[in-house]
Amino acid sequence: MSNDLQEQFVRDMLTESYEGLDRYDQAILAIEQGEADNDTLNDIFRVVHTLKGTAGCLGFHHIEKISHTGENLLSLLRDGALEPSAAIADGLLKLSDALRAMLGAIETTGTDDSGEDYTPLSDRLTRLKDPDTAAPPAPVAAPAAPATATETAADANAGWGLFEDEPAEAQEAINAAAEDDANAANQGWGLFEDEAPAPAAAETDPTDEAAAAQGWGLFEDESESAPEVTTDPAQEARENAQGWGIFPENAPQAAAAGQAPASTAKPIAKAAPKTAAPVTANASVRVDVGLLDKLMNMVGELVLSRNQLLQLAQNRTISQNEITAVSQRLNQVTTELQEGVMKTRMQPIGNVWGKFPRIVRDIAADLGKNVRLETIGADTELDRTIIEAIKDPLTHIVRNSVDHGVEMPDVRVAAGKSAEAHVIMRAFHEGGQVNIEIIDDGAGINGEKVRRKALEKGLISEDDAARLSEREMVNLIFLPGFSTAEKITNVSGRGVGMDVVKTNIEKIGGSVDIHSVAGQGTTLKIKIPLTLAIVPALVVRTAGQRFAIPQVSLVELVHVDGEEAATAIEQVYESPVFRLRGDLLPLVFLDEQLKLRAEDAAARGALNIIVLRADQQLFGLVVDEVSDSEEIVVKPLGQHLKGLPMFAGATIMGDGTVALILDALGLAQHAGALGNNHREIKSVVEASEKDTSSDITPLLLFSVPGRARVALPLAAAARLEEFQRSDIETAGGRESVQYRDGIMPLVRIERILGTMGGGADNRLSEQVIVFQSEDRSVGLVVGEIRDIVEERFTLQPGTATTGVAGSAIIQGQITDLVDVPTILQATGLRGSRHAA
Amino acid sequence: MNTPSQLCTFYVGDLFLGLDVLSVQEVIRSPELAQVPLAPPTIQGLLNLRGQILTAIDLRRMLKLREPKEGSDRKASMLMILRTANGQVALVVDSVGDVMELTEDTFEPPPDTVPSAVLHLIQGVHKLDRKLLHVLDAEATGSCQAAIATAA
Numbered sequence: 001m002s003n004d005l006q007e008q009f010v011r012d013m014l015t016e017s018y019e020g021l022d023r024y025d026q027a028i029l030a031i032e033q034g035e036a037d038n039d040t041l042n043d044i045f046r047v048v049h050t051l052k053g054t055a056g057c058l059g060f061h062h063i064e065k066i067s068h069t070g071e072n073l074l075s076l077l078r079d080g081a082l083e084p085s086a087a088i089a090d091g092l093l094k095l096s097d098a099l100r101a102m103l104g105a106i107e108t109t110g111t112d113d114s115g116e117d118y119t120p121l122s123d124r125l126t127r128l129k130d131p132d133t134a135a136p137p138a139p140v141a142a143p144a145a146p147a148t149a150t151e152t153a154a155d156a157n158a159g160w161g162l163f164e165d166e167p168a169e170a171q172e173a174i175n176a177a178a179e180d181d182a183n184a185a186n187q188g189w190g191l192f193e194d195e196a197p198a199p200a201a202a203e204t205d206p207t208d209e210a211a212a213a214q215g216w217g218l219f220e221d222e223s224e225s226a227p228e229v230t231t232d233p234a235q236e237a238r239e240n241a242q243g244w245g246i247f248p249e250n251a252p253q254a255a256a257a258g259q260a261p262a263s264t265a266k267p268i269a270k271a272a273p274k275t276a277a278p279v280t281a282n283a284s285v286r287v288d289v290g291l292l293d294k295l296m297n298m299v300g301e302l303v304l305s306r307n308q309l310l311q312l313a314q315n316r317t318i319s320q321n322e323i324t325a326v327s328q329r330l331n332q333v334t335t336e337l338q339e340g341v342m343k344t345r346m347q348p349i350g351n352v353w354g355k356f357p358r359i360v361r362d363i364a365a366d367l368g369k370n371v372r373l374e375t376i377g378a379d380t381e382l383d384r385t386i387i388e389a390i391k392d393p394l395t396h397i398v399r400n401s402v403d404h405g406v407e408m409p410d411v412r413v414a415a416g417k418s419a420e421a422h423v424i425m426r427a428f429h430e431g432g433q434v435n436i437e438i439i440d441d442g443a444g445i446n447g448e449k450v451r452r453k454a455l456e457k458g459l460i461s462e463d464d465a466a467r468l469s470e471r472e473m474v475n476l477i478f479l480p481g482f483s484t485a486e487k488i489t490n491v492s493g494r495g496v497g498m499d500v501v502k503t504n505i506e507k508i509g510g511s512v513d514i515h516s517v518a519g520q521g522t523t524l525k526i527k528i529p530l531t532l533a534i535v536p537a538l539v540v541r542t543a544g545q546r547f548a549i550p551q552v553s554l555v556e557l558v559h560v561d562g563e564e565a566a567t568a569i570e571q572v573y574e575s576p577v578f579r580l581r582g583d584l585l586p587l588v589f590l591d592e593q594l595k596l597r598a599e600d601a602a603a604r605g606a607l608n609i610i611v612l613r614a615d616q617q618l619f620g621l622v623v624d625e626v627s628d629s630e631e632i633v634v635k636p637l638g639q640h641l642k643g644l645p646m647f648a649g650a651t652i653m654g655d656g657t658v659a660l661i662l663d664a665l666g667l668a669q670h671a672g673a674l675g676n677n678h679r680e681i682k683s684v685v686e687a688s689e690k691d692t693s694s695d696i697t698p699l700l701l702f703s704v705p706g707r708a709r710v711a712l713p714l715a716a717a718a719r720l721e722e723f724q725r726s727d728i729e730t731a732g733g734r735e736s737v738q739y740r741d742g743i744m745p746l747v748r749i750e751r752i753l754g755t756m757g758g759g760a761d762n763r764l765s766e767q768v769i770v771f772q773s774e775d776r777s778v779g780l781v782v783g784e785i786r787d788i789v790e791e792r793f794t795l796q797p798g799t800a801t802t803g804v805a806g807s808a809i810i811q812g813q814i815t816d817l818v819d820v821p822t823i824l825q826a827t828g829l830r831g832s833r834h835a836a
Numbered sequence: 837m838n839t840p841s842q843l844c845t846f847y848v849g850d851l852f853l854g855l856d857v858l859s860v861q862e863v864i865r866s867p868e869l870a871q872v873p874l875a876p877p878t879i880q881g882l883l884n885l886r887g888q889i890l891t892a893i894d895l896r897r898m899l900k901l902r903e904p905k906e907g908s909d910r911k912a913s914m915l916m917i918l919r920t921a922n923g924q925v926a927l928v929v930d931s932v933g934d935v936m937e938l939t940e941d942t943f944e945p946p947p948d949t950v951p952s953a954v955l956h957l958i959q960g961v962h963k964l965d966r967k968l969l970h971v972l973d974a975e976a977t978g979s980c981q982a983a984i985a986t987a988a
Contacts, residue, residue, distance in 0.1 A: 638922075640893070641879065644874055650870070656884055658870035660882075
């Protein structure tokens with residue numbers, strides 16, 4: 001068999017096996033819960049069986065051997081000869097860990113010897129087959145300590161018969177590496193499957209080198225160099241494994257570190273696949289054949305258009321019509337192609353979530369907690385680069401939820417909750433963004449405690465602390481250097497936590513918000529864009545140069561004309577500011593910041609201020625000209641320019657020239673616009689409350705099932721609330737909730753407006769607008785509360801629907817305005833506001 | 837070792853330089869470069885090479901050569917696209933000469949009197965008939981440490 005072909009087979013096996021093992025893990029967890037049916041058992045039996053077969057064919061006998069043992073156990077389960085038990089599930093999960101470690105070893109070194117001794121596991125699986133003599137669950141990870149490590153090397157020796165006549169140094173090197181590694185593997189074991197390949201990568205380098213040298217008989221002289229190579233990667237991997245709990249970014253590096261020395265020492269680089277360890281799992285994407293055919297068709301169209309264009313270019317005279325026709329066609333084909341290719345990059349978020357049940361199970365077991373993880377909306381699709389980027393933050397959040405959020409079972413029972421805690425992960429699309437929520441029903445975050453801690457650590461000033469709302473207090477946990485963990489567990493609480501999560505999510509243009517009710521739980525909401533590669537941006541011009549600003553950081557544009565412009569800028573000491581609806585907005589002049597113009601800035605005519613948001617603060621960026629809004633393709637800057645935080649990358653404009661992409665945060669930091677006091681931006685709500693003198697009515701914008709945009713005057717609503725669906729009870733034939741020591745009836749707005757309900761939506765909570773008169777309150781259940789806007793509008797009456805006063809154009813879109821009196825009447829609150 | 841090496845030769849000011857042909861991807865006439873504000877002075881700008889954005893390094897500044905006289909035409913400069921371990925990089929040079937095949941016989945390492953800031957960039961010189969051909973280290977020239985260190 002040629003080497004290339006063999007490599008291809010191995011790669012296919014790896015991809016397939018990783019996918020299979022993901023399914024396998026989930027199935028085992030189901031078995032543990034006693035929810036497995038025959039199909040699941042059949043499926044995982046097949047996974048192991050296939051793995052055994054393929055591995056046997058390709059000569060990976062370690063895998064073959066251990067899968068065989070596992071298969072025997074599974075077949076008994078499948079045939080019903082054995083009742084599933086926790087001990088069996090645990091053993092089977094350990095089997096999947098072992099298989100992953102071996103697959104990881106294949107990926108990096110080409111052999112399936114991951115340096116671990118799996119005999120105890122094999123014995124345990126064999127014992128499990130016989131329920132009567134089933135030994136007490138012997139911990140399998142434990143024997144992987146140094147003692148075994150030396151054995152491993154010996155075992156490897158015996159089993160392979162490859163090393164007999166190797167120089168003694170190489171042997172020692174292998175022993176040392178194996179020992180280091182077993183330690184490393186032990187440290188990070190069980191928590192993170194991803195981790196396994198890293199130490200394996202480091203370890204097997206020297207072994208592989210020696211093995212391969214022997215096997216091919218080509219590189220005898222290489223084994224001499226093995227000792228030097230050994231210590232380093234193993235060490236690195238171990239350090240990484242220990243620092244693991246903080247943030248899992250290191251994994252690829254560890255693998256890379258293991259990889260690099262191997263290749264510099266000129267080993268048989270061709271024998272081992274060149275890719276780094278964690279790559280295989282994500283290196284290939286499955287694409288629907290129909291979509292692929294469609295893409296091919298479009299490429300065909302593209303070629304035709306190109307031919308047309310080439311022909312046209314030959315003509316002496318080209319008529320305007322011809323060129324228009326070709327460019328239109330080209331435009332259409334490109335757009336479709338872009339969409340199509342984007343689709344191939346979309347992956348269900350379930351691909352990431354798949355591993356969480358296992359993580360939650362392991363941590364919970366570790367801490368002696370009882371946690372059930374539920375996932376909703378696993379088929380929500382996201383660009384794969386984003387999937388990659390949110391993987392680590394999500395892991396961190398989920399671990400936090402289980403570690404800090406959820407209480408111990410006895411505490412829960414004492415608090416009147418079920419002993420089993422509930423963690424929910426939910427994803428859904430909304431308004432071109434993906435929302436991910438991680439909800440737990442744990443103790444919630446104590447805002448007061450957070451505030452005290454932040455004060456203690458000097459993260460906020462006394463003044464700021466006194467003014468914080470409950471919600472703002474909870475959000476303090478995102479400050480760098482903050483950690484409320486009372487004791488450091490090996491799961492979390494190393495002081496580097498939520499701020500890294502936040503930065504990483506903001507790096508991809510997303511946002512995080514946390515909402516917590518003491519004693520009831522915590523909800524973490526993440527909003528992220530669908531894709532990264534192509535982003536909408538605003539193109540601006542300053543001192544003759546063009547810059548692109550991504551729309552995500554853009555809040556609004558302010559244009560001040562000639563005469564006013566001269567007086568519009570005021571100075572606080574020497575810093576320019578602008579009054580934006582009564583608040584002072586610090587101004588940053590782009591040309592000054594970038595040292596682009598030498599001459600005096602006084603010559604400016606009209607003033608163009610771009611209001612940007614950076615780290616929860618607003619600042620105004622002054623540019624010469626706002627050109628256009630465009631979709632840009634983000635390209636990274638080269639190594640040489642990494643030290644310039646104010647640029648997020650570069651892009652190629654329509655005319656082929658290069659324009660830099662500005663980074664709002666970097667720019668603000670460069671200009672010193674952020675300062676040390678973490679003054680929160682005044683939310684739009686507060687701004688509108690202050691601004692009661694103006695004749696503009698603040699409107700509450702929300703959606704109703706079947707109607708995207710509905711609004712009502714903000715003044716009519718008393719409060720906005722969110723209730724869990726489980727909290728809604730029925731009283732006197734009406735839906736009601738307990739609210740402020742009373743019973744508040746709920747009215748669904750779709751009943752009043754006569755629109756159809758949106759069908760079975762999987763939301764867990766309801767957004768409610770509370771109306772109040774005298775001492776009675778009524779809750780109006782709406783779809784989703786979207787925004788609060790302040791806008792001048794003209795009401796156009798004429799809709800015949802009950803409860804709708806008319807329509808108006810708000811934020812450039814037609815919006816239905818609810819007739820408040822009718823609503824109040826319908827809710828049984830004939831409020832005093834019956835004036836209109 | 838006496839295997840001949842092929843060098844791609846070029847001028848920066850009066851300096852006659854050469855780079856191993858294997859590290860040179862292509863030579864192009866310099867398009868208009870996009871300025872990068874606040875970048876180190878050795879960075880001349882960014883260019884779009886068939887959809888890829890590359891950084892252009894001002895070799896003159898990097899080698900600490902005198903700036904050309906006022907009014908002399910710098911538009912005529914050429915770009916040498918280098919392939920380095922850290923990706924591609926464009927070097928701004930004045931003009932490009934032939935590819936020369938030279939052996940170790942004419943090669944000599946640089947004398948110690950060469951300023952240390954530049955020394956690490958120059959591997960040595962080939963003693964040609966009437967002039968000296970300076971051989972540049974492609975990796976060192978293209979690396980970001982060099983560009984930033986020289987700028988400092």
